[in-house]
Amino acid sequence: QKEVEQNSGPLSVPEGAIASLNCTYSDRGSQSFFWYRQYSGKSPELIMFIYSNGDKEDGRFTAQLNKASQYVSLLIRDSQPSDSATYLCAVNSPRDYKLSFGAGTTVTVRA
């Protein structure tokens, strides 16, 4: 079982819609959760981090964490064509310091 799994995608949404990205992780002791956005040919850019159960909102982005279900999600509201990118879920385990990344979900926002 992979440490971090994401929807394989690609995910295509119309402009203005909500894009919903899901991520599950295997280490129940994980404490830190991150969403990165990666445009083609560019390096990952941090969007949000979340540590506590519940929702965390930042502009059009909302991260949701449910540690009991080992599930973290990212919602993008009012999706824009500029949101078209690959979104990487990353999890930091309590045993070490490295981030375990999911394979990423590619999102395409149709104008």
Next chain:
Amino acid sequence: GAGVSQSPSNKVTEKGKDVELRCDPISGHTALYWYRQSLGQGLEFLIYFQGNSAPDKSGLPSDRFSAERTGGSVSTLTIQRTQQEDSAVYLCASSFSATMSESTDTQYFGPGTRLTVL
């Protein structure tokens, strides 16, 4: 500088040559990480530094790979006798610290070095 910087941005080398990749972390960040991303693949962890020491080198793919960090700042990743399968984007990230607490373990990435081995 304001962010993590890496050099060179692109490196083309011939099989069998040695290459050195450089990373300059965000000022004040004590933790530094190297990752590799092959075309269309996810990020593969290589090595991590806390200060100048690398507690875990198990992510390095072979003994041709080595890394060092001096002065708690700049790090170099060296690949000896490069092979075609080494072709990838090498990404460096830094964080304030490696201890897991809010805001201190968030990793920020540099622009990467694209390595092509012919």
